[in-house]
Each structure stands twice: as C-alpha cells, then as structure tokens.
Amino acid sequence: MSPFALRLLLVATATVNAFVVVPSKPTTVRLSATVEKKTTAATEFNLNEYIMDKLPHVEKALDESLASDIPQTARIVEAMKYSLMAGGKRIRPVLCLAACEMFDENFHKAMPAAVALEMIHTMSLIHDDLPALDNDDLRRGKPTNHVVYGEDVAILAGDALLAQSFLHVAENCNDQPPERVLDVIRRLGHAFGPKGLAGGQMMDLECEGKPTGEVSLDDLRWIHTHKTAVLLEVAVASGAILGGASAADVERLEKFALNVGLAFQVADDILDVTQSTEELGKTAGKDENTDKTTYPKLLGLDGARAEAERLIQEAKKSLEPYGDKAVTLLALADFIIDRKN
C-alpha cells in the first residue's frame, strides 16, 4: 500500500467513526442513524474498500487525461498537471462513480465526467489561490500554482483545464448515447457559470465586507449552494446520467448532494466556533473576529445545529427509495461532512 493510500485509509477510518457537528450529541447529527444500526461495519468497510478500489482508476484517468506528445505544450501541460495531480481526496470523482454504480455496475462509464469534475474543481482552486483572490501560497502542503509557475501561467493553466474538462467529456463518452453526454456537458457548464461556482464566488466577494446584518440567511445559503454544493450536485447527477438513471433518479440524487453540501458548510461554520471555544479555549472563532457572516451568527449555535440536522435529514430522505443501494453515497456523505473534525 502506498503511503498516500495508507494515509487515506486512516483518514477515512477516523472520519467515518467521528461525529462532527456536535461532538457531545452525536446521534442528533449522524447522517445515517438508522442505516448505521444495520450496516455500520459494512458501511465502514465498504467506504474504505470503495475509495481504495476507485482511487487508482481515478488517478490513472486523471494522469492520462493530459497526455500530450506535442513538445510546444510541455510547459502548460506541466502546470496543469502540477495542480491536477497534487493529490486531494478526489471526493467529486468518487461521488460521481458511486452514483453511476447505483444504476450500472460498470463505473468506467462515468469516468470521463469524474475526470472533468476534478479538472473544474482544480482550476477553481488555482484561480482562487491567485493574489487577486485569496492570495494563498500553499495548497495541500505544496506551493500553489502561481508560486511555482507565475501568475500568468496559473491563469492560463486554469483556463486550459476548464476548456479541457468539456473536451474530455465530449471526446471520451463514445459508448454513450450523445443526448446523455450533452446533458452532462450542459450540467458541467451550468455548474461553473454565473448561476454556478463563478456566481457563488462573486456573491461571496460581494458579501465579504458587509456587516452581518446586511447578509441574509438566503444570501448565505445562495453562496454555499453555488460555491460548494453545486459541484457535488453535478458529480452525482453526471454519474447517475452516465449510468442510465431516469430524470427522477437524477433529481433525487441532486437533492441529496445539495443538502450534503449545505450541511458541510453549516458544520464548518459551527466548528469554527466550537473548536475555538470548547477545544482550543479561545473566546471566539476566527469568523467571529471578522465581518464574515456565518450560520451561528445568524441562527445562534443551537439554531445552526438544528439547521445542520435538518439538512442531513433532508439528504437522507432523498435516498430512502434506494435502500442498501445508497449505502456508498450515504457513507461518502458522512465522510464529506465529518472530514472537518
């Protein structure tokens, strides 16, 4: 087992067993309280096994996706690969493959979309890290793209990854009905456009400086839906579509992913308070010392906990029709929501 795989196994084991949102009241926020009783062992085993099984396929597909024998493209491909192959949990690709497998056991059918999702996610990180945006020098413990290659190259590498993501889906779904492929491309385009990730980031920039009173719960939910949940939504939707799911199935899975994405953000906000006050002994989290609007600020800590639980229950409800077939997605949702702990 590679050191990376081992680390991932340890992380997966640790987080599947952990409770995030309210460490003192685990049962109230556990994503799959009922599933847990019946299948805790199976879920944990499956999730680790599942991730271990899928990860090499994902890494291989990502690596091959940028192969080029044209010497003039060597430098830009190097810059694109630097960030695309920088590890990470590959949450979106694995979600995509898991959604596909609910409807077709050949998960390779969804691999082109899985690769495209990671390309889009990666390019959003490259551009986010730029000095004009978050100005981050480190990402996953490595210097960020613009630190290594310069801002000009980082901008171009991000652009090229975004274009490549659509090309990759259009070129590599030959065994699929073209209507399905177009549906996936449409959703990918939507997920990054003004009504997707780019729009969410923009709204976040607009709200950043505003005092709490001027940012509503609707604004906050809009930002999180579009900055975080939208890529989880398109991950499960594209996987399901390429697996042959019906429109009703796709809609259920999207609803699930939307609520998981929002629950993740509420959990993140809560942790910023609880970690610092209850665990780190500080009087307030970093969000509280800035103007940033958070769920605890708008709803209070108990209100935010209740909101997280409501979202988790909503997510669970969407997958009820699938019974045991949904176990992988439910376990992945735990993994996503819990990983901040």
Next chain:
Amino acid sequence: MSPFALRLLLVATATVNAFVVVPSKPTTVRLSATVEKKTTAATEFNLNEYIMDKLPHVEKALDESLASDIPQTARIVEAMKYSLMAGGKRIRPVLCLAACEMFDENFHKAMPAAVALEMIHTMSLIHDDLPALDNDDLRRGKPTNHVVYGEDVAILAGDALLAQSFLHVAENCNDQPPERVLDVIRRLGHAFGPKGLAGGQMMDLECEGKPTGEVSLDDLRWIHTHKTAVLLEVAVASGAILGGASAADVERLEKFALNVGLAFQVADDILDVTQSTEELGKTAGKDENTDKTTYPKLLGLDGARAEAERLIQEAKKSLEPYGDKAVTLLALADFIIDRKN
C-alpha cells in the same frame, strides 16, 4: 442606422478596398485576385450588406445569451456583459454564420456556436489584459474589465464566460443531431485547451524573452496557429458542421481559415516594419526594438512578403471547389487580413 453600424460600414468599405501587406504591390497579396476580376463589385457589396445583415442578429443573440433573472448573479453577469457587449467586429461569429450558409441557408442554425466563439474570444481578451499578462488598461477605447470591476471579478467573469460558452452550445442546438453538437463542443474545447489558444499564449510567453536566434520559424508558426488561427478554424468548422457540411468540407474550410489566420499574423509583422520605416519615418518598428521574433526578422522583408502570398494562395485554393458560394468567406478573409492597414 446606428452610429456603430455606420462606423462598421465605413470600416468595412475602407478595408475591403485597401491592400494591406504590401501597399506598393497590391496584386501580389490580394487574397482573391481571380475572384476579384469577376466579382469585385459583388464582393464589396455583399460583404457590407452581409455584415450589416448579420450583425444585429449576432448582437441580439449575444445580449440574450447572458440574460438572468436571478438577482444574486447581477454583478457577475454585468461584468461578463461589459466585455461581451463592448463592440468589436464580431469576425468569428460572422465567419461562423457565413460558413453555415454555404451549406444551409438558415444561418440561425449556427448562432449558438457563433455566440460561444465570441464568449471564448472575449474571455481570452479579459484574461490577456490582466496585470499579470499584458497589463492593458484600455480595450476598444474603453477601460478593460479589471480596471472597472477589479482583478478578482475579471478573473471570475472570464472563467464564467468560458463555462457559459459550452453551456450555450449544449443548450441551444436542440434542432440539431446531438452528434453534431458534440462535435462542435469538442472543437471548441480543443480550440481553448493546451493544444489551442491557452497553449499558444503559453508558448508566446516562453518565447517572448528569447533572442531571435533561439525562436525558430516552426515555433513562430506554432504560436500564431494556436493564438490566432485556431479560433478562425473552429469558427468556420462549427458553422459548417451545424450547416450539415461533410467531413471533407469541414477540413477544406479549416485549412482555409488556418492559412488566413497565419497570413494575418505575417501581414501584422510586416506592417510593424513598413509602417514605421516607410510611412512613419522611424528607423525600425517596435518589434525590432524588442527581442520579439517576427517573420521579417526570420525571413527578411521580401521573404515575409513571399510567405504571406504563399499562405493567401493556399487559403484560396482550399475554397476553389465551391466557386461563387465561397465569395463571402473570401471577402471576409480580405477583411481580416486587410484590417490592420
């Protein structure tokens, strides 16, 4: 007639009548010397009429392409529209529609691709103008996107336009066989990826600082093919595909556009020398005072002129099978190559 339309008519008339590359030897570089004899009047009339006829449709489609009734997207849509609706000659959309009309009189079939091409072209300008790249404050006489909205917004607006271009094609070609639509999306992705525009810009950055001796003719051709010609190629190809052209037709039109794009760049390089020495009375053009590698530097002025003519002859040859049907594309090629004069 709107002031903009009037200006465009004047520009079109002026440039169609002008000879660019070698003002003193017009017949040697005129794109369509043989066509000219038979159809000069028709070509000039047609081109002006053609552009006037198509432009309102293109502007309307561009304007509608970013319509959004979601208030949270207002700011990013405003930033995207600021650059998308900033005028310009709409060369790529008009080329796309003209190519479509060679095979189907309903040019509206190609409009989604025409809009996508202008979105991609616009986003490349927004990102090119950023301080980390060309650092331009003005574009078409107006402050550049980042000057008006800030660098962070300009980066996001460019990203969103790129994603939106693919979404637009996927969503608006409902009357087309999905295989055709996928083919267009594949070509658009290719045109902006590492083997397209982004790769060409990257190679340009790499060669910028190098002394002339270290940049070969092949390097220069590679840069121009990928920075300039590639979007003209995909413009005619996508128009032809959506008009129902055969693979052989598409290949001929692409070859035409590739050579037009390269001829434009050679003409541009020649003008930098001839304008400054022969017209402006300076001893050398600005390219000569920098390390930038140009065709005249590599081939000499006469050699560069011969290369321009060779490219133009190649371009013409590709359209010979179409006779009079190719008149619009030939006139547009004149317009593209001549407009620098």
